Amino acid sequence: xxxxxxxxxxxxxxxxxxARLTELRGVGGEPVRSVKxxxxxxxxxxVSLDEFxxxxxxxxxxxxxxxxxxxxxxxxxxxxxxxxxPTVPFRLATLYLGDERVRGLLVGYHDELGAALDRLAGRTxxxxxxxxxxxxxxxxxxxxxxxxxxxxxxxxYLLRRKAQLAAAQDGERRAAAIAEELHTALAQMSVAxxxxxxxxxxxxxxxxxxxxxxxxxxxxPSGEDFAAAVRTLEANYPGVRxxxxxxxxxxxFASIGQVRE
Amino acid sequence: xxxxxxxxxxxxxxxxxxxxxxxGGVVIAGEVxxxxxxxxxxxxxxxxxxxxxxxxxxxxxxx
Numbered sequence: 001x002x003x004x005x006x007x008x009x010x011x012x013x014x015x016x017x018x019a020r021l022t023e024l025r026g027v028g029g030e031p032v033r034s035v036k037x038x039x040x041x042x043x044x045x046x047v048s049l050d051e052f053x054x055x056x057x058x059x060x061x062x063x064x065x066x067x068x069x070x071x072x073x074x075x076x077x078x079x080x081x082x083x084x085x086p087t088v089p090f091r092l093a094t095l096y097l098g099d100e101r102v103r104g105l106l107v108g109y110h111d112e113l114g115a116a117l118d119r120l121a122g123r124t125x126x127x128x129x130x131x132x133x134x135x136x137x138x139x140x141x142x143x144x145x146x147x148x149x150x151x152x153x154x155x156x157y158l159l160r161r162k163a164q165l166a167a168a169q170d171g172e173r174r175a176a177a178i179a180e181e182l183h184t185a186l187a188q189m190s191v192a193x194x195x196x197x198x199x200x201x202x203x204x205x206x207x208x209x210x211x212x213x214x215x216x217x218x219x220x221p222s223g224e225d226f227a228a229a230v231r232t233l234e235a236n237y238p239g240v241r242x243x244x245x246x247x248x249x250x251x252x253f254a255s256i257g258q259v260r261e
Numbered sequence: 262x263x264x265x266x267x268x269x270x271x272x273x274x275x276x277x278x279x280x281x282x283x284x285g286g287v288v289i290a291g292e293v294x295x296x297x298x299x300x301x302x303x304x305x306x307x308x309x310x311x312x313x314x315x316x317x318x319x320x321x322x323x324x
Contacts, residue, residue, distance in 0.1 A: 012287075068275050071282050075273070091286030105289060116287070127277055196280045213280065245277050251285030 004049040007035075007096045010077045011043050011249070012106065012113050013087045021080055027073045028052065035099045037106035040113055043081050044102060047095070057093055075249070082249040086121035088113055088256070089249045112256040120250045123191055123217050127245035128230055129199070130182055130212035136239025137171035137209075172209065178237055179211035185233060189226050190216035194252050208241070215252045223247075 008027050017034040021043065024032045030045040050056060060066045074092055081087045096102050106113065141163040151159075187193035198210040218226045227244055234242040 067279075071275070071278050072273070074282055075278055089282075089286045091284075091288050092282040094286070094288070109289065125281075127280075129277075196284065199276050199280070215281070245274070248281060251281035254285060254287045256287055256289075 004053070005046045006049050006052055007099060007102055008045045008047045008052065008074075009042055009090045009094045009096060009102060009105075010045070010074060011081045011087045011089045012117070013041050013043065013081050013085045014039050014117060015041060015085055017041060017043065018080075018084050021077070021084070024077055024080055025073070026077045027070050029073075032077055035102040035106070037103045038110060040106045040110060042102045042106055043077065044099075045077075052093075052095060057095075061093065078249045078251075086117045087249060088116045088120065089251050089254050091251075109256060116254065116256045120217075120253065122220050123250060123253075124220055124223060125215055125217055125246060125248035125250045125252055126223070126226060127215045127243075127248065128182070128186055128212065129210060129214070129243045129245065130179055131208040131210050131241045131243075132175035132178070133239045133241075134168070134171060134207055134209060137175045138167050139171070141167055175209055175211045175240070178240060182212055182233055182237070182240075182242070183214050186214060186216050186226075186229070189222065189229055190218050192217040192253050196252070211240075215248075217250055217253045 008030075010026065010032070017032075021032050021034075026032045026045040028045070028047050028051055030047055032043060032045055035042040035044055051060065060070070071092055078087070078089045082089070096105070141160060143160070183193065183195060193214060193216050196213040196215060198213045200210075216226070230242050230244045234240065
């Protein structure tokens with residue numbers, strides 16, 4: 001009995017598939033190929049539904065090793081497509097039951113995909129993460145010279161603790177305000193800008209606050225200026241570290257019309 | 262692309278990648294796509310997952 005297969009969709013572009021792409025291995029170690037309809041080209045791999053069917057997928061997506069390998073394979077292919085031509089990346093785990101369904105997508109969404117390709121052409125996504133040093137933002141709490149009148153060590157402790165929490169909250173507010181300024185400045189240099197949820201800073205091995213997990217669509221000729229601006233901004237904001245990531249395929253800006261995100 | 266990097270040599274942190282491929286990219290729902298394209302990735306508890314991945318990567322980096 002033939003194994004049940006599905007079609008994993010990496011991205012949509014125009015033109016022909018390149019020889020380089022067909023040499024790549026994608027998700028599940030599968031070869032990369034394409035499905036064509038009119039001027040649009042879907043870059044895909046055939047995958048086994050034993051591993052990529054709905055039930056298996058739900059299970060595998062919760063397996064960190066599988067998720068990491070699959071995400072990297074997806075991105076390797078998407079990145080290769082982007083390097084060759086304007087490309088609309090698809091979300092991880094976009095599968096179809098056959099090539100005809102993929103062709104149906106290309107036909108049914110032809111205009112929207114074309115508009116997205118035109119919007120993303122010549123543009124690159126860059127990430128900027130800002131982390132604030134709590135020690136730089138939290139003003140030290142003054143120790144009282146003497147115990148408060150009518151109170152003992154317990155009261156003094158509680159008052160000090162309350163003051164420390166207030167100082168930390170105040171520091172967080174000021175750091176968040178700076179993140180807003182940074183995002184606004186970076187957005188002004190970009191065609192489009194988005195904020196992802198902050199990543200947990202404790203896992204970076206520090207107690208730093210991640211105040212911005214921004215991502216920016218930048219015209220390619222402005223890429224170097226954007227990187228330089230990130231360095232300048234970091235110099236202008238003591239206590240804040242900026243990390244530039246990329247270049248990324250334009251995942252964060254790949255919406256097409258009235259699509260559920 | 263402004264910087265020329267051979268594919269496979271981009272240094273990509275997994276958390277940054279997952280931020281993008283799990284929450285970004287085109288999602289198409291409805292009649293055109295059937296079956297697994299509707300897998301709801303929210304079921305995967307994304308932030309918890311990404312947090313766990315970060316922890317694993319951090320462990321891998323320790324000597």
